[in-house]
Amino acid sequence: MTAPLHQARPAGPGRALPDNTQQGMRRRNLARVMHTVSAEGPLSRAAIASRIGLTRAAVSTLVDELIRTGLLQELGPERPGRVGRPGSALAVSGHGPAGVGAEIGVDHLAVCVVDLRGRVRARAVRHGTNRNRAPEPVLKDLTALIRQVVAEAERQDLWAAGLSVAVPGLVSWDGRTVVRAPNLGWHDTDLGALLPDGLPLTVDNEANFGGLAELWLGEDTPRDFLHVSAEIGIGAAVVVDGCLLRGTRGFAGELGHVPVAPEGPACPCGGRGCLEQYAGEEAVLRAAGLEPGEDRIGLLAARAAAGDERVRRALRDAGTALGVALTGAVHLLDPGRVVLGGALAGLAPWLLPSLEAELASRSAGRACPVSVSRLGPEGPLLGAAHAVVRGVLDDPATVAELA
Amino acid sequence: MTAPLHQARPAGPGRALPDNTQQGMRRRNLARVMHTVSAEGPLSRAAIASRIGLTRAAVSTLVDELIRTGLLQELGPERPGRVGRPGSALAVSGHGPAGVGAEIGVDHLAVCVVDLRGRVRARAVRHGTNRNRAPEPVLKDLTALIRQVVAEAERQDLWAAGLSVAVPGLVSWDGRTVVRAPNLGWHDTDLGALLPDGLPLTVDNEANFGGLAELWLGEDTPRDFLHVSAEIGIGAAVVVDGCLLRGTRGFAGELGHVPVAPEGPACPCGGRGCLEQYAGEEAVLRAAGLEPGEDRIGLLAARAAAGDERVRRALRDAGTALGVALTGAVHLLDPGRVVLGGALAGLAPWLLPSLEAELASRSAGRACPVSVSRLGPEGPLLGAAHAVVRGVLDDPATVAELA
Incomplete structure (x- = not known):
């Protein structure tokens, strides 16, 4: 997860060909199940199967994997009292993997955790200017804030599936280096080296995350x-x-x-x-x-x-x-x-x-x-956290490997 | 073919779902064969099969259909003298369907025919101002020019698979109505009603066709x-x-x-x-x-x-x-x-x-x-003709139905 998950296109001149191996198709089908339940759930296995055009047996295998890795959860029997054997309704999990969003503002630092259902489950802000502060102390403060918020999320049975950081500056294609942030006084700063290890990282411009938040969370x-x-x-x-x-x-x-x-x-x-x-x-x-x-x-x-x-x-x-x-x-x-x-x-x-x-x-x-x-000034922070959540929905198999 | 073939997206808010019926997959596979041969040909059936990941038998069925409708042609045995039974090399046809491009300029009318290999095979220009001329006489002149150029193409065993017209103005989403062309003095003019019947028509702005020509024919x-x-x-x-x-x-x-x-x-x-x-x-x-x-x-x-x-x-x-x-x-x-x-x-x-x-x-x-x-001033005219050719490569089945 070194490049932004929500990138419009690959960095190179051509498009990547779809991965048509069995493994590639399994990954895509896991994503289709997740997106379907996320958009329309709760749904039974049969309802998912009819919506995405796979057999009930194939969907059951995919669903079992998604339950095992904590991305879906069973809510119990659906349609009680109706004709036929009731299916168990499935919903996107309110526990398990979650997205951590962080914002480095000129006047503040902020961190929040958003679960796969899109709810903010933990957040913290630290006020104080970052103008012309060196990257190291700022990122030390940010790391402390991230640890605090992630600990709070863990107490709610969530775990951090990735970290996205919104910065007031230009970010390189690698998705971790701040090329130039004039109001912080930073240039060519690799945030990856200064943030908690082990958490897949994406850094992007705050205007980009603000726009994505509007796309994903805005009204119509x-x-x-x-x-x-x-x-x-x-x-x-x-x-x-x-x-x-x-x-x-x-x-x-x-x-x-x-x-x-x-x-x-x-x-x-x-x-x-x-x-x-x-x-x-x-x-x-x-x-x-x-x-x-x-x-x-x-x-x-x-x-x-x-x-x-x-x-x-x-x-x-x-x-x-x-x-x-x-x-x-x-x-x-x-x-x-x-x-x-x-x-x-x-x-x-x-x-x-x-x-x-x-x-x-x-x-x-x-x-x-x-x-x-x-969303107002909340946009970039929410966009960052939701970018991680979107990444999980788009490729649940990656999370299964992390879990 | 009422909307521009090279449109970036459907007019509605969402993307169309891929047509996963057998018929839909056949259409897509015909297009994959055409694009592969167009980009890399001449190629044998076996080479096509290995490039697009279908069986040799499946490719043979597709190729036979494309030969029958005049989109591909057999060049005779490939790799003579090498080990193994030689395959017959296939190339995009230099006969059969071709694209007709037309340009309504303020000072001229122009028409050209481009074959599936991208070569200009016939063209004609009529100089004279069109400023503030009514649409009817202009399109009558243009129709005469189109008939002349298409007849010349037919003498070369080509037939017109479609007509694209570049105009100096804004065109509606229907791809045939000029909303406003201030320098011609036209507004809300349905070109479809005034051009030869029976030829699938796309009208677009000359700047758009110029840009597409640069994309398709420009250097690097x-x-x-x-x-x-x-x-x-x-x-x-x-x-x-x-x-x-x-x-x-x-x-x-x-x-x-x-x-x-x-x-x-x-x-x-x-x-x-x-x-x-x-x-x-x-x-x-x-x-x-x-x-x-x-x-x-x-x-x-x-x-x-x-x-x-x-x-x-x-x-x-x-x-x-x-x-x-x-x-x-x-x-x-x-x-x-x-x-x-x-x-x-x-x-x-x-x-x-x-x-x-x-x-x-x-x-x-x-x-x-x-x-x-x-390409200079030739861009819009070439872009228009190539838009038709691209349309044929993108959906050869449509042409088979027209043929």
Whole structure:
């Protein structure tokens, strides 16, 4: 499990051929049983067999293996009182393997455990800045937090099937090295060497995990959408046909560096007039007359709610700049929806009117709908934990080997 | 065959389930045989069987069907003089079904026939403006051209398996209705009603067919790239993992309406400062001091080649504007390459330096490579014809039914 499980495509130029050995087909059939029960359960063996088009005997063998490894559980007889011998209803296990998600934020660390049914079973947060702290002490703190949360999960008969870590930066194709996280001051940092051994690890950008959380947990989320989030920088997750678009080098979704005014202020990226120079946290704080510091998003929201006109204007202008950048993105991608997530969700009441007005005025009557994520700042953490859970459903055999 | 054959995904929200009936598997196996022979042929039956993992007997049945319907042909014994009974080598047929591609340009009509081996076997062009001509006379002219070219192909033992038409405008999901083609003055025009009966029809945007031609016929084209073309408007084909991104409503790739200066000149789309206001044909002609008219691209290229400084400056500025718009696209999509195609290919010597400089200065040392299509203005026409050929390789059974 060295590459992200939810990767849209293999890193190489071609697609992998399906593994048509008996072993490969068994793996795929285990996954089909898990996905069917996860989406429609509880179900009897006979109901599973009819849904996936295998014989009852074949399904029984697969189900027995999934029960043995703790991925499915029997709930007892189904359909009591009806005609025919009752089948035993099967459900995805609320014990056994679970996903551990972690988030390294600029102002906090967070960890949670999600079971195979998608419920959060344990969580912990540690507040305090990580800006320009070296990776070692940050990951030592994170490891302590992971141990604490995993211990709490183990008391509930769960065990950690994998760990996914959301970071505010670019991550290499290996799924464990942070190439560049400017707000942490990290570059080329191999998190694998600094995190608990023995737990299959995936590291990814927080904007990507936020977008995946929206895809998996959002309300009626279409299969093509753009999820925009911000923690200092502004990132987007581009989701195409239910898959995250990563780009050739894994750098897709850098909405913050889309030019909104070609001769605008210089950006550390080397460009001029990038969106971040108008709608990034620093730019908005400056326009609002506030100093940088902890929980500035909360402060901006509080001041705007209290009617502070300078803060409101700063957010209105940021919304306009977001509208210009998103106009370009919408013309290129024609997504079914733009979702404001992460920190932007909390500021939506003041960003959204100018953002939508700008988008509409530039879209000739076919503006893309914009909505606000219900997940808000929880998105990246939940997306990370659910990525592990999805990995288990997609390949239960791997977990059986770990167990 | 009412929807484009090369569509990245079904129009609905979910993916279609694979057809696992015996009939469905036979169709897929026929396609696997065709693609294998097309990519690696000539091959013996035994070689095909070993490549696709079916028995020699199963492959023989499939091959016999493909020979009967004229899709494969036997070349005679393979490996003469070697040990063992020689197999008969099979190749994709140079006769039989072929793809008809057509292009409705603002200044011309063009039709060509491409055989299953990918060779152009017949073609014809009719020059003359179509600007603001009604659809009926244009399609009457096009029908005459199609009949002429198809007759020429029939003299070479080919028959038309389908017709794809490239148009300078937006096309609806039905693959036959032009929603809007501003430079022709057409809207909601059902081409199906006005073109020869009996030929399966697909209509698509010329930028899409240009991008597909680059994917299928370009030199070492990566599976993720952005193909930029222009005939009056500026369009892009966004190719992700070898599939054309169409967007939720089929409107993806509208690079011409990406804002490059938010307060720039008004655009007919309702926006301001769209790329087309700086790099569209009209804007460039105005900046170059030339009047609109036929073959203005050729005139621009000739003047620039002759050293006309005003024309060169107009093209340089257009390149800069393209660079700004493409910076946004590259940050969002991280493509493996940007390809300048269509009319832009002929102007590349004067556009490219400023375009590349702008892109590099805004990309922090990781600029996306830009190349010029070898296909140039031929792209959309070839893409259209090859789309039909791809459709035959992807589902040979359909052709067998037509034959």
